[in-house]
Amino acid sequence: MMELQNPWWLGESDRDWEAFEKLTYRIWPNWIENLSLRPFSLNFVIGPRRVGKTLGIKLLIRKLLENEKNPYTIFYFSCDVLESYRDLLEVLNDYLKSKKKRKIKRAFIFLDEVTLVESWWRALKFLIDRGELRNDVVTVTGSISLTIGRHFETFGGRRGNGRTIRVTPLSFREYYGLFYKEFFPLKAEEVFEDYLETGGYLAYLNGDLKVDEIVGFLKADLKALDRSTDLARDIMGAILDKAPSPVSFNSIAKAVGISPHTARDYVELFEAFHILLQVLYLGGDG
Template sequence: MIEEFNPWWIGEEDEDLEEFNKLKYRVFPEWVKKISLKPFSLNFITGLRRVGKTTGMKLLIQNILKNTKNPFSVFYYSCEILENHIDLLEILREYRKLKEGKKIKTSYIFLDEITLLDGWWRAIKFVIDRHWFKNDVLVLSGSSSLTIKQYSETFGGRMGTGKTVKVLPLSFRDLYFLFYNDFLKGKGKEIFEKYLETGGFLAVLNKRLREHELVSLIKTDFKKIERSTELAKDVISSVFSKAPSACSYHSIARDTGVSVNSVREYLEIFRNLFVLLEISYKGLDNRIYPRKEKKFILRDPFIAKSMALWANKEIRKDFLYEWIVQEHLYQKFGEIYYYRNKYEIDCLAGNFKVEVKAGKPHRRYPRNVLVLDEEDLPEFLMRL
């Protein structure tokens, strides 16, 4: 059965790559270059479903095959069809036997969507501890960073030269350069309008993904960990109702009729599925106040559209603009906070203090606060 996932063993083309080459809009993802191909390495790729993890893995496989004499040294398997870690162990045992029979010194093993598999980490820990693949490169992908973080201590000292790589939708800048080489204000506005519709999902741009399909995938992830999709919908609905204002866990708990602990758990799941980002309060004294109310943002325009469809909510442009700037600053600086006193600052990140408005502001802000309206957004995001 393993040969079905590895058509290059018999000189055939990979179907995913054939489909990729037919797409109108394509890009070689930069994150692929971060994966360590130096043995021994255990790499993790995490990111939302349909964000391009599988395509990126297949493009990396294509590059490896160009530089290897034995195609059997590259092994790919989709773990979605397996039931548990015992099944995974049998698949790895089968490939190990093939590898030894063909006297392959170094192999490249790709296990796709492994975090959907119950007990996956047990199988990986087992094969590493028994040195089954001590001269090899392992690349594991999953749609949730939660299980990676849960078992990070399990793999402490077992990753070799491996990396953990997060895969996110394209930024506005990345999307713009799919269409134009140089930034022009008029073109920036044109592509920004497109970005509001498609987000950074190439699958959406190529008409291969719709909102209800992303909702279905996220619901599947909740069901896989035996959590209520109805409560998940209620939590997201509450987030939309309060956006773009800060709110407390208690206020969401009141909306949903469940405990604060349950709300925290479901928000954490959304965060680990790369759907939500939580923003804490930061005072002008540079102190972070974790007990103050949080802001919760949807991390991409298409994610926001999909979650709004699920929760039966409208998306207002003012908070969509704010979310976009907050996410881009977070990707740039690895941090994002907000401030509110006599006036509010939506985004504190690095040396930036940014307030985002859908129209012209009705009040004055301190000189060190950059106030952006919708006309300013494309150029700001491009220059970031």
């Protein structure tokens, strides 16, 4: 499985590199330039699923391989095939043994969509505390739930030179640049209508993402945070019923049959997931 996910070990090309070159619409992810590549670093790359985190990591790997003589210094693993932190720990230990056998002093380790693994943080924290990763650069990607989860704080003082990078769908400026280099007001209006339809998801624009997939990802994130998807749906429904009129947490709570505290908790989660934006209401009294 490790060899399948690291084809450059065998001198082969990665499927994501080839897919990127064939995309109708593509953009270089500038956020990869902000990652720390100086040991020791624990980087977190956070953002909605299908927003381009994996592709960005793969493009960074291709760039790193240009200067790395030994391809085994770069290790990538997609964690969606793992179930628990024990599986993750086993994978990492297997790579560290291989690294030691090949006398590799510094490695770039990429763990993709780690939030899909139950208690993922336990494996990483264990290896960091034992000093097993002290000469390496570790980059972890995950959904918004990665920073909201109660275990994110356990890495305080354990991140070295690491940084937290937030990846979002394309801004309108970036989106417009896919079609025109200069700004034309009439064309901008047309492109903006498309932008509202796609939400800035490049995968959607390329025909590689469906709306129901995004809903599925949101449900998975809610479950990862021990929240009810049914309750989330009801709260969102209550908000949409009242929009665009001002709405309070109390009125949401009353409509759904929950406490105002619970209503606020879910609304703040929706905001973290970039589903909605809270705009505080200014009354007529100022």
